[in-house]
Amino acid sequence: AQTVTQSQPEMSVQEAETVTLSCTYDTSESDYYLFWYKQPPSRQMILVIRQEAYKQQNATENRFSVNFQKAAKSFSLKISDSQLGDAAMYFCAYRSAKGNAGKSTFGDGTTLTVKP
């Protein structure tokens, strides 16, 4: 079974600074997807960024980028120029590329605080 580990329960960053959230996973599969989701205090989770395992290039979405190390099974999220609105709980998630209806495995989450 796949597992996802987020070793940082809480992180804080100064506004406009950069912060990196860690995520490692364990799988025997070679084809899969990795995601970072954000859950703000309003509680609705939204997708931040997605990475396909077969792609070597790290995904980037504006201020959000990932450092995907497939051999090390590491998938960290970097938030640049942090904004107050980035404050939220962030979940790393894994999903197998096999099949159409596979369930996702989530990490325990990292609560990010942004200090003004």
Added chain:
Amino acid sequence: GAVVSQHPSRVICKSGTSVKIECRSLDFQATTMFWYRQFPKKSLMLMATSNEGSKATYEQGVEKDKFLINHASLTLSTLTVTSAHPEDSSFYICSARVSHGELFFGEGSRLTVL
């Protein structure tokens, strides 16, 4: 992006009553939806996978008779908490999967059982 709507956002009920939570995909068809339970500042615990037109697949330890899931159409899945008790109080979230495996989530439903 895809929109998933969940209703109600908050519900308070008396112990022993049943509560139904709806999850709708507004602009796409979802053959599969997922139901989660989340405790404060904790991760999402998958309860069941809801499949349109067939029985839901429940995770180990989740009572099928307590948490009834119905996925009668391609845009609607419902979770009914039957004979609710205070320990069922929680935040329930649904999601639907699209394209590359990413999930779109409903707003969540806060259930309080008195």
